[in-house]
Amino acid sequence: MSNVYDSANELEKAIQESEEFKDLKTAYDKVMEDPNSKQMFDNFRNTQLELQQKQMQGMEITEEEVEKAKQVVELVQQHEDISKLMEQEQRVNALVNDISRIITKPLEELYGAQQ
Amino acid sequence: MSNVYDSANELEKAIQESEEFKDLKTAYDKVMEDPNSKQMFDNFRNTQLELQQKQMQGMEITEEEVEKAKQVVELVQQHEDISKLMEQEQRVNALVNDISRIITKPLEELYGAQQ
Ligand SMILES: [Ca+2]
Ligand SMILES: [Ca+2]
Known part of the structure; x- marks a missing residue:
């Protein structure tokens, strides 16, 4: 019987200490340390974000x-x-998706059973 | 140093055992047990979902x-x-938002620091 907030903080620490997250941080720092890599990555990110926002707003993408x-x-x-x-981002995304699936189980079971 | 999956399962159990979740379940079961209440609630849910979907697809809402x-x-x-x-749903939503904020902290700190 543990407290929700204690468990969430425990999980946060476990994520921070996970191989997946540490490898992501290493890869991220390496890109950020090189100005050319950083610019190329930022450009990529911004292009993705722009398209996502357009999609979400129902705007046409040429x-x-x-x-x-x-x-x-x-x-x-x-x-x-x-x-x-x-x-590395994909690995961490997969981990976050797994976590999300695990912790939303109680709600899914509650709302799913009656349907 | 705990494993991410162990911690996530621990958190799931803590959510299931929380006062917030138990109260939600009690309130949910009470509504579902009464056919009239259930129909009114389902109608409300469906109306909300329809509008949300329209909004997400960028469709006009009359x-x-x-x-x-x-x-x-x-x-x-x-x-x-x-x-x-x-x-009770709002209370559980607030709890889930808190949890989400806690466990995404490592990623937010990584991607936020450079900007
Ligand atoms: Ca149910
Ligand atoms: Ca950073």
Whole structure:
């Protein structure tokens, strides 16, 4: 019988100490330490965010924009440090999704059973 | 130094055993046990979901729909068991938001520091 906040803080520490998170931090710091890598990564991030926001607002995305986004992705995929960072981000995302699935189980079971 | 999955499972148990979650379950079961309450609640839920989906797809929401949604909300607010359930839902939502803020701290600190 542990307190929710104690357990959440425990989990936060476990995430921080996990191999997945440590590897992400290493990959992230490496990209951020090199001005060229950092700029390329920021550019990639901004392009993704812009498209996401447009999508969420129901705005049309032009063929030109799709093409530009593809080029930016191809560019960063060829950059060793950035592609390593993106790989680590995917690992951490998978971990976060797993965690989210585990801790929302009580609510899912409650709201799911009656339907 | 605990494992992420062990900690997540621990947190899930803590949520399940929390006063917030138990009270929600009690309120939810009470509404579901009464066919009239259940139908009113389902109707309310469906109206909310429809509007949310339209909003997410960038579709226009008519004045008529806004009016109808307001009426459904007013109706359920006057229903003692349903308004009790909605109150408990808000408490659990606040708890889940707190948890989410705690466990995403490592990622926020990593991605926030450089900006
Ligand atoms: Ca149920
Ligand atoms: Ca940082």
